[in-house]
Amino acid sequence: MHRKHLAGAATALLLAAMPFGRAHADATDAQLDRIVDEGLRHSQAMANASELVDGIGPRLTNSENFDRATQWALGKFKGYGLADAHLEPYDFGLGWNLDSWDARVIQPRAIVMRSIPVAWSPATGGTITAPVILAPISKKEQFDKWRGKLAGKIVMISLPGEASQTDKPQFRRYEDKDFAAMDQYKLPADETMPYAEGNKGDLFPLELSRFLKQEGAVAMVRKAYRDNGLVYGEGYLYQPGNALALPFVELASEDYRRLARLEVAGKPPVIALSVAARFNDRDLTADNVIADIPGSDPKGGYVMAGAHFDSWIAADGATDDGVPSVLMIEAARIIQSLGVKPKRTIRFALWSGEEEAFTGSTAYIEQHLAHRPTAPNLSPLDYFAQWTGAFPIEKKPGYDELKAYFNLDNGAGKIRGIYAENNGGAAELLGKWLKPFASMGAGNVVMGRTGGTDHEYMQSIGLPAFEFIQDPLDYSSRVHHSNLDTLDHAPPDDVRQAATVLAAMLWQAANSDEVLPRPPLPTAPSKSDPFKVEDPDKE
Numbered sequence: 001m002h003r004k005h006l007a008g009a010a011t012a013l014l015l016a017a018m019p020f021g022r023a024h025a026d027a028t029d030a031q032l033d034r035i036v037d038e039g040l041r042h043s044q045a046m047a048n049a050s051e052l053v054d055g056i057g058p059r060l061t062n063s064e065n066f067d068r069a070t071q072w073a074l075g076k077f078k079g080y081g082l083a084d085a086h087l088e089p090y091d092f093g094l095g096w097n098l099d100s101w102d103a104r105v106i107q108p109r110a111i112v113m114r115s116i117p118v119a120w121s122p123a124t125g126g127t128i129t130a131p132v133i134l135a136p137i138s139k140k141e142q143f144d145k146w147r148g149k150l151a152g153k154i155v156m157i158s159l160p161g162e163a164s165q166t167d168k169p170q171f172r173r174y175e176d177k178d179f180a181a182m183d184q185y186k187l188p189a190d191e192t193m194p195y196a197e198g199n200k201g202d203l204f205p206l207e208l209s210r211f212l213k214q215e216g217a218v219a220m221v222r223k224a225y226r227d228n229g230l231v232y233g234e235g236y237l238y239q240p241g242n243a244l245a246l247p248f249v250e251l252a253s254e255d256y257r258r259l260a261r262l263e264v265a266g267k268p269p270v271i272a273l274s275v276a277a278r279f280n281d282r283d284l285t286a287d288n289v290i291a292d293i294p295g296s297d298p299k300g301g302y303v304m305a306g307a308h309f310d311s312w313i314a315a316d317g318a319t320d321d322g323v324p325s326v327l328m329i330e331a332a333r334i335i336q337s338l339g340v341k342p343k344r345t346i347r348f349a350l351w352s353g354e355e356e357a358f359t360g361s362t363a364y365i366e367q368h369l370a371h372r373p374t375a376p377n378l379s380p381l382d383y384f385a386q387w388t389g390a391f392p393i394e395k396k397p398g399y400d401e402l403k404a405y406f407n408l409d410n411g412a413g414k415i416r417g418i419y420a421e422n423n424g425g426a427a428e429l430l431g432k433w434l435k436p437f438a439s440m441g442a443g444n445v446v447m448g449r450t451g452g453t454d455h456e457y458m459q460s461i462g463l464p465a466f467e468f469i470q471d472p473l474d475y476s477s478r479v480h481h482s483n484l485d486t487l488d489h490a491p492p493d494d495v496r497q498a499a500t501v502l503a504a505m506l507w508q509a510a511n512s513d514e515v516l517p518r519p520p521l522p523t524a525p526s527k528s529d530p531f532k533v534e535d536p537d538k539e
């Protein structure tokens with residue numbers, strides 16, 4: 001038995017964890033051992049991750065950097081011998097390329113501020129220098145108060161707020177009590193309520209920028225939503241005809257509050273902003289990257305794993321979701337190293353548009369899996385809102401072909417298990433596939449649901465789609481979407497563990513005699529409480 005060759009703790013732990021000396025289903029334990037050896041002792045994940053996030057950098061959907069990254073990924077998939085590596089375009093919206101930016105105080109003294117333009121902001125066309133005015137505006141009803149006061153100003157539209165003092169550790173790993181809390185059956189929300197709220201908030205900057213421009217303001221700035229020098233730059237106005245009317249820059253809270261204090265004290269600072277950015281309104285499509293390891297059984301269907309390839313712009317999009325995207329490529333490489341064909345095809349997907357309401361994975365569903373009848377010509381965010389509540393769901397031929405989907409989008413922490421999404425039958429099989437990796441910390445299967453990423457829509461149409469549980473590290477506390485999102489926040493040991501577990505899960509799912517049970521095709525739900533009367537003020 002070759003197991004003796006695998007020196008070190010991992011092997012010992014794996015041997016100890018593997019009950020009955022055999023992995024579950026058709027994947028042999030020898031194959032799993034080779035996956036472990038390749039993934040832990042011959043990893044190429046960090047080298048590839050550096051090429052992507054250090055070399056190519058942030059990948060806003062439909063930006064030139066995103067396109068550079070897709071060519072890079074196609075090259076990697078082809079290089080590892082995958083079949084049919086290709087791009088799948090769909091209608092998205094404007095492209096936007098950020099070349100350089102700067103924000104600094106000129107008076108009362110020179111200060112370089114921590115800043116980021118809001119995605120899809122117009123360029124400044126050189127440097128705009130002007131005094132600021134603190135004018136917190138969060139809804140249309142507040143416009144009148146500022147009429148006639150904004151001409152020639154840079155408008156600070158956020159409330160300064162109070163500085164936060166956090167005593168919580170920024171970095172952590174899950175403990176058993178955390179899994180217990182996740183292991184709760186989550187009653188489905190009342191899906192009869194349309195998904196309306198989000199849209200208004202994301203579109204308000206458009207109305208505001210038009211009002212400020214009309215009042216003669218020259219630019220607008222907002223405060224970052226966290227302290228400690230963090231900036232983000234999330235913006236959603238990528239629809240042609242709906243572009244911002246004024247340059248829009250986000251400042252770190254500490255820089256923003258300094259301006260606010262000086263302004264309130266009656267000495268409005270003079271600041272200089274420059275944003276060099278270019279729109280692309282010629283090609284309004286965005287791409288998903290798809291590649292396959294073909295299976296031997298033409299009737300076996302396929303299993304798929306995915307991560308989103310797009311990112312925000314404040315740093316390199318390393319942990320969200322660059323490294324997990326590289327883990328797709330690494331898992332493909334590891335499986336290819338076995339030199340054995342799986343029974344079912346294994347498909348890898350690198351989605352675009354996840355940050356803009358899952359446009360890429362939704363497009364894949366509509367192209368391959370199922371159709372939901374939304375009204376025509378909706379704005380992207382209204383489409384997103386309607387799509388999740390549109391019935392009946394019409395299955396496409398590919399619907400029954402997809403036997404399992406695994407998503408990675410919780411940062412770069414090691415895999416600790418998986419959310420079974422209220423699917424008890426699936427929990428058992430997922431548990432069997434993860435068991436050999438329990439000693440690597442990956443054996444937790446919890447009944448709870450998780451959302452906010454690309455598996456959610458596959459779940460919403462009744463497909464067996466799951467998101468892995470990953471150690472939080474400092475992902476949600478400070479790295480998620482921020483100017484800290486660099487490869488420094490991806491511990492190499494976590495990365496190679498996650499690649500190994502992902503490859504093993506895919507290999508077992510692709511070769512298993514059993515398939516993951518799935519709920520019935522969802523139909524239009526009835527009200528969870530038929531006697532509930534909706535509050536008209538909330539509409």
Ligand SMILES: [Zn+2]
Nearest residue numbers: 308320321409
């Ligand atoms: Zn993400």
